[in-house]
């Protein structure tokens with residue numbers, strides 16, 4: 264039974280997939296103290312949050328069984344992603360479900376700001392009839408600067424164009440072609456800031472976007488500019504905004520998000536030009552249902568070891584490529600695990616060579632899995648999420664090579680491990696209808712199923728060597744399932760590759776090493 268902990272309010276209908284799953288127990292508690300959260304998370308297999316719960320490194324560390332963190336929404340700035348990645352925990356979000364709601368909320372904020380609707384409402388319900396103080400401006404023919412033309416920025420631009428606004432968009436990934444297609448003018452950040460009557464931000468909060476709109480930016484703006492932030496507190500420097508309003512440069516600001524949430528009695532709230540909502544961008548029935556459904560499905564898939572889409576800490580792989588790569592996963596993992604066991608000493612480098620058809624594909628997922636296989640020989644908590652991170656942390660270089668020819672096979676997959684004592688190579692393929700096979704160990708050709716207990720023996724090619732090895736295994740009651748011999752020259756260097764029916768005891772290895780012709784004996788468990 265998987266325990267899924269939910270600590271922020273989610274749509275009941277949205278989480279039905281989880282609550283009704285026979286293999287899931289949902290623990291729903293949206294008022295946990297920090298200590299209670301640390302206690303609850305220690306039992307959880309997955310955690311589901313919105314923006315309120317701060318999923319810190321401490322929380323992640325306490326999640327001993329934690330496999331996945333789901334964010335029912337877009338922004339993951341409340342989750343310590345590096346901490347999750349280094350623990351091998353998958354973080355997924357629900358990027359599509361609240362786009363329209365947030366774009367609509369931003370538009371509502373822009374109109375409210377232009378027409379002083381919140382201020383006019385407050386004054387009217389206080390019994391006043393003040394029509395002079397709340398004279399607004401039209402959106403018609405005004406320039407809207409959108410910083411960040413992703414999902415929400417794009418939806419907002421469509422609505423702005425219907426209102427006959429001229430839209431300038433700045434986004435480092437925006438091409439001229441896409442701008443043209445959407446009907447916006449591609450601008451630099453400086454142009455968007457300097458030429459707009461309304462400026463709205465729709466970027467994630469990152470190191471680069473933190474205080475993207477600061478005093479310097481305010482200095483470049485048109486007098487009377489109005490700002491909207493329905494993305495994240497911290498993209499606009501609140502202290503600089505306060506000053507710019509007080510200086511008369513900025514005519515108004517509409518804020519849905521704040522540097523600290525909840526903001527409490529914020530100095531900005533004493534200014535009549537500021538309107539605010541309590542992080543309501545995604546708070547519609549529709550959006551909440553959408554994101555909760557999306558993230559619940561993702562969590563179920565992760566827990567059940569099924570394919571999932573929206574991992575924040577994994578590169579996304581198109582479904583078609585996932586299908587093509589799936590059969591190679593076992594081969595990749597086993598080759599990594601096999602190669603590492605043939606090598607002594609500290610691991611310096613892992614090189615994965617993809618030959619044949621494989622060379623044309625994006626093989627990064629297979630590289631991760633190979634690395635997971637190799638590192639799992641040393642580390643217990645390694646998975647394909649944290650394998651690259653753990654390799655880097657340990658100074659292990661990882662290289663991919665691609666060769667279009669595959670030496671007679673459709674695909675050949677070669678793993679080379681370099682340690683401080685030498686270099687070893689193992690190659691394999693997927694045989695049509697037969698599954699994965701190891702075909703080469705260093706320069707020796709073999710044909711081995713990559714599974715179970717194996718014994719790799721390097722020896723001198725001498726008459727009787729095979730018989731003596733067989734006798735010693737028999738003496739230790741270890742049955743040989745298959746045996747293959749490879750050699751370079753008659754009477755020269757050779758290998759024996761044995762598949763045996765049980766794990767090889769240490770004493771057996773010692774007895775084999777005593778034989779004159781034996782150079783090395785390695786037990787390999789796959």
Ligand SMILES: NC(=O)C1=CN([C@@H]2O[C@H](COP(=O)(O)OP(=O)(O)OC[C@H]3O[C@@H](n4cnc5c(N)ncnc54)[C@H](O)[C@@H]3O)[C@@H](O)[C@H]2O)C=CC1
Nearest residue numbers: 337338365411412413414415434465466467493494544545
């Ligand atoms: N107020 C609310 O309730 C909600 C807030 N949000 C916030 O809105 C943000 C945007 O959401 P989406 O549009 O769905 O994300 P998205 O990922 O589709 O779009 C973000 C865009 O920002 C651009 N970008 C990144 N760095 C930039 C920079 N330095 N300058 C300019 N552009 C930059 C990216 O290229 C991307 O196109 C989220 O990160 C989230 O923080 C999202 C949903 C609800």
Ligand SMILES: O=C(O)C(=O)COP(=O)(O)O
Nearest residue numbers: 313314315336337338545
């Ligand atoms: O999806 C996002 O990024 C949001 O900011 C929505 O936040 P919420 O889920 O409403 O706390």
